Amino acid sequence: AIEGLYVDRVFAIRHGATRAALELPCDTPSPDCKVFQDSGLSLYSGIDVNGEIQGQYPDPAGGEDLDASLLAAWIPDADASDGHSAWLHRDNAHWAAQTDFRLLLPASGAWDIYAQVRIGDDANPGQAAFRVGVWGAAGNPDRVVDASELTSTEYSLVKLPGGGYQRGDGDAYVWFQTIGSSLYIDRLIVVAEGQDPSQYLGIPGGGTSGIDAKAASAFLAHATFGPRLEEIEALVASGDPQGWLDEQFAQPPSLHYDWLENHAPAPLDWDNERENAHYARLEGWWDIVVNGEDQLRQRVAFALSEIFVVSVRGPLVNAPDGLAAYYDVLVKGAFGNFRDLLLNVSRHPMMGRYLSYLGNAKSENGSHPDENYARELMQLFTIGLTRLHPDGTPILDANGKPVPTYDQHDIMEMARVFTGWSSDDGQFELEAGWNHDSRIHPMVAFESNHDNGEKQILGHVIPAGQSTEEDLESAIDILFNHPNAGPFLARRLIQRLVTSNPSPDYIQRVAAAFADNGAGIRGDMRAVIQAVLLDPEALHGADTHPESFGKVREQMLFISNLWRAFHAQPGPQRIGAFNFQGFGLTEHDYLHQQGPLSALTVFNFFTPDDTSLALAEHGLVAPEMTLMGIDGLHGLLMEIAHETGEYSVHGMTAHLDLNEEIGMLQRGDYDALLDRLDVLLLAGRMTDTQRQILRDYLEYKAGTPLSRRELAQDIVSLVMLSPDYAVQR
Template identity: 40%
Template sequence: MFLRLFCLVLGLIWGHNVAAYCTSDHIFKSGVESLFPAAPNSPVLNANEASRLLYQATYGAKLNEIRRLQSLGVDNWLTEQMNQPVTLQEPCMQAILANPEQPLYQNSRMESWFLNSAEGPDQLRQRMAFALSEIFVVSDAASLGNEVMGLAKYYDMLTLNAFGNYRDLLEDVTLNTMMGHYLGMFKNAKADPAAGTQPDENYAREILQLFSIGLHQLNMDGTAILDLDDNPIPTYDQSTIENFARVFTGWNYAGCPAWNWTWCNPTEPTVDPYAPMEPFEDYHDTDAKTLLNGVQIPAGQTAYQDLTAALDNIFNHPNVPPFISKQLIQRFVTSNPSPAYVQRVAGVFADNGAGVRGDLAAVMRAILTDDEARNSNHLNDPAYGKLKEPLLRYLNVLRAFEARSPTGRYGNWNPEYGYLQRPLGSPSVFNFFKPGYQLPGPIRDQGLVSPEFQITSETTVISVANEMNEAINRGHHLANHWNDNMPRLQLQRELLLIDNPTALLDHLDLLLFSGQMSPQTRTTGLNLLNDISQESAITRLASLIYVLVLSPDFVVQR
């Protein structure tokens, strides 16, 4: 099977100078209204089916959540998740700022992210925010390296929009100062012939290529529309980029005095550096503009009128439903969804059944309840499934074994060293991996894609295995770990089964593999337990878990 070509593991390297003080006490729940009515006639799930859904929709299965999902059924569980109060990062940042002896570092943001991801009850929302962060990319790896609070608030913005409308999300992303700084819309001025300057084209290019429609015209099933010579048809050209660049002119920090375009900065008492950007009309291009599909914006409009028209133009482009839907399917279910699966979800994006376009709650429900996500017959397809991202694999283990640290904190400060990933820390606007990446060899030869393999190499396979050894064999509740802020696996429950290998492996099969542990992996586990039968119970258990999470059965989500 093509997705089992490599056995990957994830790693953990701890940073220094941690400044965070985020514990479960600081998880902030932003109340939301009950917007998603429960669906009737929820199907009954067996334990393996419930575990499998949790691996698709959350950061990993916990035994009590498997039981709860079984009792609620898929539809009601989705409704409950969408109605959970929102877990945000900003409260952790504010808790740090309240202590004058605690400076604010990106390490603090990492600690907050791990806390919310591992323990936040709104798991589906947290997973959706992470997926959106890999589409609407900003990064601390470039100009935003010192923007700790700004990036935390940007991630919170994605979290709050996770089940809202894509059109609202697109506007919130566009006017966010972090995106403005990252892709050049901040203080982007109209052309000045005397100075020889032109508007920055960066955001205009990326909002089209990466955030909405992509490079080529698509059918609703995500396949390319071809011309008479069987070539893909471009969605836009350089002239389109230049016109959109002129749309995105005249925006600066909110609250700036009208005369202070150049020197307005967050040190002024009236300026909130994280509020949505506001327009300076003198710096906005008011000439007519031609957008996608020849749509015209008349001359003489304000910056916000032009922005509204441009975002509406993008939002209503026929590419948006398949382009966004397919990427979300890839993040949650399978790297190579069938065209029919993409079309079904894209149809919901285009119309949620009540005439609403862009309803992300309806889109997520469609993704996770589709036959291609729920029907176990698809597991027989060798092209089905996805390689788990390194960060997801580590969180899977933390959640499966109810990990917690002695301090209640999460000292996972530099995940990029071991996992090659850091939330809002990708090396470029193209994320850590591209949705269309094809690993050379059998995958590419079959016309398949393998996004997560782009951050896979011989080096990372070894380094991640070493770090996973640290996280499991030296990271359980009986180990003496040097860092009290690191979460420890709580293995008391599993220790009760150590002298019953069959029962223990059945339990771990449910918890880690959703009942998909292969006979080969089970035999390897049994042989290991026999080979080290003279070791202590905790050594045998931790060694078994370590070997299991290195297996292709665990690394590949199916």
């Protein structure tokens, strides 16, 4: 099923009454009561006066005493599935309130539509309660629902007339009109034709208010580097993931370059202490992602680092300062606009050096501009190889072949855009200088080295005579406004945060947020992130799509979830001459395949379509499984017991706080311990079989010389060895 409430337009007509007499639940919008009049939505109405349609808003025909006003609002509703409902007022027998909702049906299949509604206490038994219908379908079917069919104080499920609706029927505008009472609309549910919708009634719809510990843990696993128990409890208490997102959006960024500067015991000599600085950068990354307050921003920045890839493995091996500064571009851009992010990534010397366009000169004496960045900017960063439908599925030609997004000519023309950029040390040639300042500051334009001729890219013309910066902005605008940009980014962010196999409808909903944040702005990253994390599929996919929902935890998240869950603290030793405060996971033997900004190639540690033969047979992908080869997975799992106690690498140690777990073991409170670990590490998905095995193990080990600390380490390790931990759901 898909479900949710999508408001398109809301209207109502009143006859000779003041607003105060209408008893609206609120006169102005607030977090708990949003009047539709202030939503900026379009209005349309037929005016029903004494049973006759008099005209259309805003110019009704017949009677100057008619006065138009909106009589609908979002209101708090404890009986609604998400804590709020849409409310329609009913005030006079001679006029009616009406509201329309727009449902985007799945791309294929036939669907039935149900409404979960209740009527107000003002209904008279046997009196018509409301009329409901669907526009966009053959015959525009509608029906009158009598009050006698409903219980005024409880929600009822009403099937909309007709059925078997398809995308081709139109936008499926569902409308409600009050007749004999006020009306409360909880949600609309769309199920496959003939399917019983009752199985979905227990799932909160549309909104996200009212959340238990298991759901809170799963949500935080998507949005952070791992939930902590106090964070789960706070989210349950507020019942408001949207509020949590708003708080995270307001958090100031934790910057990685600043961390290096702030933790150094003396002024840094970046050009002569690069090895120590390399380990310090990694240590700072781990300190921030484990202890930082801006968890959402850091998690999104990490996702972006696996899209806009630069890596220490290659020409940037001696540029830890520049890598930290580049990562901060992603941290700052995580909540900005995607266009600005593209521009800032394109100007950064780390990207310029990694993809070889720093010092890239225009054609001269038979030479040609380097095409590396031009190709990867399109293929890997913005629009991909194949033209896409809004839901991310490929557009096919008449022969059933995917239609390419660009060709070699587009690459060559794009390469001309990226000429004339070099480091800010005043000299164009790379060999002339590659010092600290040139590694951390944006590249600058050298106009004499830029090709300022006319360029034709993806059917667009960049005029001749523009500056280096103007050409850059023109090229970025072409990519930013390309129809592929939304679904391309949507799929990648969903994969990095939530699930490897999002449905086309999920991708399309996120792509729609990219196209328009609700205020006419394209590329608003906050709107995109919110759409990714609050989508019904993200919140309930483990229940509604159990066969395909979830993602394998990549190795760094495998460890970060553990360290955050148990408040890892630094040991007494520090690394190298820097003597940084904090701790870090650097070159662990079994994490050699992954580290921050450490991918082997520009294609990241894995590609979005990586899979196994077994999964491919079912049309599924599992990108992170690429990291989990025999050596990597076996080694990582065998180290878990060590990680849950004292962790030591490169002279650093980190300890986990297992005091609560030890106390439960000392009291013999095994069920409470397993409940705690279930919520903290598995988002409440521990099976009965797994629980019994773990309980038997605890009871058996209780009679051995094993210390309670060692037993706590063992039980945490065993939970982490389970498939339910390896797969984030």
